[in-house]
Amino acid sequence: MRWLVEPGFFTNPVVGTALVLGAVVAVVSAAVGVVVVVRGQSFAGHALTDVAMAGGAGASLLGASPLLGFLLAGVVGGGSIEAAGAERVRDRDVATGVVLGAAAGLTALFLYFVSSSTSATGSTQSVLFGSVFTVSPSVVPLGVAVAAATLVALLVVRRPLLLSSLSPELAAARGVRPRAMGLVFVLVLAASVALSALVIGAILSTALLVGPASAALRVSRGLVGATLGAIAAGVAAVELGILASYDSFYWSAAHRSVPVSACVVAVVLVEVATSAAWARWGRGRG
Amino acid sequence: MVLASAPWHRSPWGLAGGLALAGVALCGCAASVPPVAPGTVPVVAAESQYADVAAQVGGRYASVVAVMDNPNADPHGFEVSPSVAREVARARLVVQNGAGYDDFMRVVEAASPSPRRRVVVAQRVLGLASSIANPHLWYDPTTMPAVAAAIEGDLARIDPAHRAYFAARLARFDAAVADLRARIEAFRARFAGRRVATTEPVGDYLLSALGLVNATPFRFQADVMNGVDPAPQDVGTVESLVTGRRVAALLVNAQVSSPVTTTLTGLAEGAHVPVVALYETMPRGFTYQRWMTAEIDAIARALSTGRSTRRLS
Numbered sequence: 001m002r003w004l005v006e007p008g009f010f011t012n013p014v015v016g017t018a019l020v021l022g023a024v025v026a027v028v029s030a031a032v033g034v035v036v037v038v039r040g041q042s043f044a045g046h047a048l049t050d051v052a053m054a055g056g057a058g059a060s061l062l063g064a065s066p067l068l069g070f071l072l073a074g075v076v077g078g079g080s081i082e083a084a085g086a087e088r089v090r091d092r093d094v095a096t097g098v099v100l101g102a103a104a105g106l107t108a109l110f111l112y113f114v115s116s117s118t119s120a121t122g123s124t125q126s127v128l129f130g131s132v133f134t135v136s137p138s139v140v141p142l143g144v145a146v147a148a149a150t151l152v153a154l155l156v157v158r159r160p161l162l163l164s165s166l167s168p169e170l171a172a173a174r175g176v177r178p179r180a181m182g183l184v185f186v187l188v189l190a191a192s193v194a195l196s197a198l199v200i201g202a203i204l205s206t207a208l209l210v211g212p213a214s215a216a217l218r219v220s221r222g223l224v225g226a227t228l229g230a231i232a233a234g235v236a237a238v239e240l241g242i243l244a245s246y247d248s249f250y251w252s253a254a255h256r257s258v259p260v261s262a263c264v265v266a267v268v269l270v271e272v273a274t275s276a277a278w279a280r281w282g283r284g285r286g
Numbered sequence: 287m288v289l290a291s292a293p294w295h296r297s298p299w300g301l302a303g304g305l306a307l308a309g310v311a312l313c314g315c316a317a318s319v320p321p322v323a324p325g326t327v328p329v330v331a332a333e334s335q336y337a338d339v340a341a342q343v344g345g346r347y348a349s350v351v352a353v354m355d356n357p358n359a360d361p362h363g364f365e366v367s368p369s370v371a372r373e374v375a376r377a378r379l380v381v382q383n384g385a386g387y388d389d390f391m392r393v394v395e396a397a398s399p400s401p402r403r404r405v406v407v408a409q410r411v412l413g414l415a416s417s418i419a420n421p422h423l424w425y426d427p428t429t430m431p432a433v434a435a436a437i438e439g440d441l442a443r444i445d446p447a448h449r450a451y452f453a454a455r456l457a458r459f460d461a462a463v464a465d466l467r468a469r470i471e472a473f474r475a476r477f478a479g480r481r482v483a484t485t486e487p488v489g490d491y492l493l494s495a496l497g498l499v500n501a502t503p504f505r506f507q508a509d510v511m512n513g514v515d516p517a518p519q520d521v522g523t524v525e526s527l528v529t530g531r532r533v534a535a536l537l538v539n540a541q542v543s544s545p546v547t548t549t550l551t552g553l554a555e556g557a558h559v560p561v562v563a564l565y566e567t568m569p570r571g572f573t574y575q576r577w578m579t580a581e582i583d584a585i586a587r588a589l590s591t592g593r594s595t596r597r598l599s
Contacts (some may be wrong), residue, residue, distance in 0.1 A: 006397050013522075015518050018518075079364070112365060120544065122514060126515070134515050135316050136548075246518060249518075253504075255517065257517040257519075
């Protein structure tokens, strides 16, 4: 066991907070991610991470809770992308790109003021790439509450959403209003991005959103199966990433740790690659 | 803003001021630089503590501007503005720390090369490598006398008519630093060997001059200084130093806060370990020697009476 889990892993309070928050975030990201992948909204999801990033930077400028910053910006930004309501795919693509660029510019401005006129340090690192090991334990209750609300909202809109993405005619026949559904979903997406931004940073939260979901969708048949698989893959990625980051302290004599976000993304990549290989070769023989 | 001798500070840079300035920069208006007082040597110092020493040596024949003089901002996150480039372009003497701490100065100097400008780099004056791990050289009591002597030499070369005046000002500064050294020796005699914890390596040179033992792993201090998250193992080590009361005081960089330092300060308060603010750049209203004296007195107070000093005044 010593070679796998280095000493102090289960007794370190910093690690405990990270494991709990990481698992909660992974569940939400994976469940939302399945719908994102099915609806083909990965790029919109990424644009939201940039909007959330601006919010996180603004929050650290004002000294507010980063989760609130991520959340507020994501909801406002996502709501306005959706309200702009570009119907054609190309218009939508361009609108998303413009919002993304503007948000990144705003982030640069906010982070400049953070470093030039406040005493906060490391904000660039924690907003962009996350710092789950420094999250205060007092954030956990708020994080869990946001996660629960997001999952409930997702459960409510999931069926009509998927129906309208897979078969718009059938959905229209059943009286589903695609615009309203889209709006609710963008809010759900914003909340999920805000949560994962806390753990692996705003920029990398796309990886946690899309990676486990796409891996699970490749290997499982039904959407329920895919969702459960994505949740398992997401939680595994975050917890293994945290473990690897903790253990990496002992890999070099200088005790230089690998950041959690890099470890989590590495595990996600392995999952995606494995699922692709399995779908290509494993299934044929089985 | 350029003023003759002592009060060289910029007007306070609040957040609103910064935002307003950004607005000005965005609308394309040029940043203006006030004129230098006639008959004085224009001097730019990268940090306010070097500006203070330059002003003490240069007296009324030097107009000193400090580039980084906001004691509320983290100097490691400093970004240079166009007005700094203009001030450096017309300066005859530039004073900077080196050791990678103020690399932006090299960039600004290279942008306006001038054979008439002399540059004093503290790290080079001390004969140190630019890769030295702890760049906060001004906390070493031997640094400023050497830098002041280098400043005096360059001022005398730039303005030979006032050579004697600069030499007399340097002698006065050296006398003030001798008082500081006596105070350090008295501290050492009383407290040498006591253990303290820090959040950053800002004051480490002073701590070793004072004979104190810094029990914090250097990796942790460097991570906080560089704005990266320290490893949870190191966070655990430092937190247990404080909660187990295995250190006599926690010395916190007053200019840098992060979730890690905030948590640590809270733990110290809970464990009744006194907290002392170490400023990274010189706080306003101080001279270099008064600042160092105030820091030493604050640490002595923490070690003898357990009292915290969260702000120098």
